[in-house]
Amino acid sequence: MGELLLQLRKDNMKAMKEHDTLTKGVLSLVISAIALAEKEAGHTLEKNDELAYIQREIKQTNETIESIPENREDLKEEAQKKLKLLSSYLPKQLTEDEIHQIIEGILQEKGLEPLKRNQGPVMREILDKYKGQTDGKTVNRILGTILH
Secondary structure: OOHHHHHHHHHHHHHHHOOOHHHHHHHHHHHHHHHHHHHHHOOOOOHHHHHHHHHHHHHHHHHHHHHOOOOOHHHHHHHHHHHHHHHOOOOOOOOHHHHHHHHHHHHHHHOOOOOHHHHHHHHHHHHHHOEOOEOHHHHHHHHHHHOO
16 A cells, blocks of 8 residues: 555544545545555555546546636635645645746757647656646646747
8 A cells, every 4th residue: 555545544534533524525535546546456556656646636626616607606615625635645836937947958958949849758758757746737838838
């Protein structure tokens, strides 16, 4: 069992004792997904692989927030709490300036010109090297301002 999965289970038990239904529900969902993936793989997942499940849930929650009607502040507030909880399990996130510098460094290091056709290799390298510290949507948006 991975380190993150152990922490999630411990926090889930705490949420149960405190009758925190939101935290319990969110953590139970992520725990189930990670445990199933471990069972299917037949071994303990690496921390980066475990983080991918948290990132996936964050992405889905962000998409849900966008689809919530304006007059449903209660649902938006609950989704924001869910995001905050999930984000607390991720490592420190890279700032946009840091991502910009990383992109510039990769372009120089690999001798690539800032052209759209180089977007794929740069994206792959950033997302592999900084897994859990940023998301593809943010990197893609910043790349769009650099590449032409």
